[in-house]
Ligand SMILES: O=C(O)C1=C[C@@H](OP(=O)(O)O)[C@@H](O)[C@H](O)C1
């Protein structure tokens with residue numbers, strides 16, 4: 001990375017949301033009729049989803065605009081009775097597809113599906129979802145009895161009136177059940193046990209379901225009711241990715257510039273748009289427009305913040321916190337230890353390696369302000385742990401400080417293959433303003 005040495009200002013539109021793309025692909029695949037999805041994210045996490053849906057027999061046509069796909073829905077009956085699916089390290093894909101596979105082929109014959117991923121995926125929990133699917137009438141198991149993938153699902157369909165699910169390690173378990181639930185043969189009441197994490201993603205799930213014509217009732221917190229229904233194929237446009245937007249808002253915050261992210265606003269389905277509130281608390285100026293959000297950097301002060309709801313942006317905030325005038329404490333994010341890597345440990349290790357001080361505790365971290373001990377002649381290699389968000393957030397340090405080298409920058413391909421090109425373009429365009 002080469003430091004830019006000035007305030008960065010400009011406008012950027014990140015690619016489509018990973019979370020919305022993978023939800024829309026599943027609902028479109030389960031719908032009756034054809035759906036046209038636009039603004040689709042093309043990245044490893046969405047490629048493994050598209051490839052797996054095709055293996056299940058769903059037709060997905062691509063067009064000259066790679067961000068537009070046309071999906072022929074199966075009406076809730078999975079065309080192929082057997083499939084072996086590879087989900088790499090995509091949490092949304094493996095969890096949403098496990099629930100989808102539990103619907104089976106819908107012809108009275110059992111479907112048989114195996115879902116697996118890379119070595120890190122084999123360490124990421126899925127047992128709370130597998131137990132719930134088992135309780136709904138299918139044979140679902142973790143093949144290695146590890147509580148993690150690979151998973152095997154044998155099912156003739158789901159028929160339950162009530163099920164409980166734990167979403168303490170990941171909200172994706174509940175989202176997965178909700179996405180499949182219209183094709184459960186009875187009205188289904190889902191109860192969450194324990195404290196749910198990443199709550200805005202569940203609202204996002206019901207938002208996408210509503211767009212495809214199915215409503216989720218929530219009579220009280222932790223209870224969800226879905227009646228038998230069929231998603232209807234539609235034209236659906238996907239918002240730009242709000243988690244990806246956090247890196248560009250952070251550029252404004254740490255360089256004292258002004259960055260506008262196009263395509264997002266306060267009514268976005270993605271909870272991560274609220275990252276800008278954290279920057280506001282640190283002293284930045286935030287302007288919410290009808291179709292864009294702008295952050296203007298100002299001198300930063302450290303804050304105490306609960307990031308449970310927006311934990312994909314915790315690494316971004318941790319890096320921004322190194323530029324503040326006082327320490328920042330991020331709390332209530334123990335669940336990020338189950339993501340692409342143990343993100344609390346990874347962030348604290350890398351910040352300390354750079355000679356800045358960070359302290360890890362069970363459900364969070366404290367970041368002290370500081371300047372990395374590296375220079376052009378004495379560079380520091382930042383390990384990224386095959387975590388796209390480590391690469392994208394630590395790249396911010398390299399915009400300001402000399403000698404920051406990001407190891408394996410290609411790992412951003414999980415959700416944002418063009419991240420470094422887009423960041424460079426924002427910086428270049430800023431210099432010509
Ligand atoms: O449902 C989703 O689209 C997601 C939910 C979150 O996971 P957890 O619920 O595991 O925190 C988030 O970290 C992930 O990137 C996407």
Ligand SMILES: C=C(OP(=O)(O)O)C(=O)O
Pocket residue numbers: 089090091092093312339340389415
């Ligand atoms: C945690 C993430 O992804 P997933 O759980 O979908 O693999 C992420 O994108 O930060």
